[in-house]
Amino acid sequence: MAGMQDQLLQMAVIFGTMHIVKRAGLEDPEYAMLIRSTYAVATALMIAFTFYLKSLIQKKNDTTALEYNDPAPGNQGAPRIETTVCRYDLAEIAKLQKSSMFTIAIVAFMHFKFGYIQPLILQTLLPMLNLYKSQLFQIHILGKPAVDSLKRPWTPENPFAALTGGAATNPADVAAIENDSDGAAAASSSAASSPEAPASKNKSKKESRKDK
Known part of the structure; x- marks a missing residue:
C-alpha cells in the first residue's frame, strides 16, 4: 500500500507541476534562465547531500555482517552476497549518485537539443522527493530503525505491483x-x-x- 501511495504522490506532483507550468506560462523563453538556475542549484544541493550521507555512513562504519541473495527482480538463483552494513549503504549511495548523473545528462540533452522546459522543472522537485522517501534518508537522517520496509537488503520497487495486486513470493x-x-x-x-x-x-x- 505504501508503494502505491508513493506512486500516486509522484504522479500528483508531475501532473500538478505541468498544470502550474502551463497556467503560469513558464514555458516562455523569458523564464528559461531562471528555471535553469533553479534546476542547477537544486541538482547541486542534491549531489552535495548524497556526499553528506556518504560521510555519515563512513563515520558510523557499521561493520555488522550482512548476507543476502540479490533481491533485484529476475535474479533468482543469484550467488549469495556477503558484506557489511557500511559497505552495503555505500554501494547504495553510489547507485543513487550514478542514477543522478544519468538523469542530469538526459534532462540536459532534452532541454538544449529540443528546448523542453518541463523536465528541468520536474527534476528540480522529484529528486528531493525521492531522496526523502529513500531508505538511506529514513535511516541515517531521520534515525528510523532498519526494520520492516527499511530492513536490508532493499528490494527495488515495482511500480506495477500494487496495480496488479502483487504475487506471493514468500514460501x-x-x-x-x-x-x-x-x-x-x-x-x-x-x-x-x-x-x-x-x-x-x-x-x-x-x-x-x-x-x-
Missing part, C-alpha cells in the same frame, strides 16, 4: 494460498457430492413402499 505465503485453495476445492467437492445422500434415502423409501 510461507505461497503455502498458505495453496492450503486455502486445497480447502476450498475439498469443500466444493463435498458440497457437490452431498446431494447423492438425499437421493439414496429417497430410493430406499420407495423400495420400502413397494415391499409393503
Whole structure:
C-alpha cells in the first residue's frame, strides 16, 4: 500500500507541476534562465547531500555482517552476497549518485537539443522527493530503525505491483494460498457430492413402499 501511495504522490506532483507550468506560462523563453538556475542549484544541493550521507555512513562504519541473495527482480538463483552494513549503504549511495548523473545528462540533452522546459522543472522537485522517501534518508537522517520496509537488503520497487495486486513470493505465503485453495476445492467437492445422500434415502423409501 505504501508503494502505491508513493506512486500516486509522484504522479500528483508531475501532473500538478505541468498544470502550474502551463497556467503560469513558464514555458516562455523569458523564464528559461531562471528555471535553469533553479534546476542547477537544486541538482547541486542534491549531489552535495548524497556526499553528506556518504560521510555519515563512513563515520558510523557499521561493520555488522550482512548476507543476502540479490533481491533485484529476475535474479533468482543469484550467488549469495556477503558484506557489511557500511559497505552495503555505500554501494547504495553510489547507485543513487550514478542514477543522478544519468538523469542530469538526459534532462540536459532534452532541454538544449529540443528546448523542453518541463523536465528541468520536474527534476528540480522529484529528486528531493525521492531522496526523502529513500531508505538511506529514513535511516541515517531521520534515525528510523532498519526494520520492516527499511530492513536490508532493499528490494527495488515495482511500480506495477500494487496495480496488479502483487504475487506471493514468500514460501510461507505461497503455502498458505495453496492450503486455502486445497480447502476450498475439498469443500466444493463435498458440497457437490452431498446431494447423492438425499437421493439414496429417497430410493430406499420407495423400495420400502413397494415391499409393503
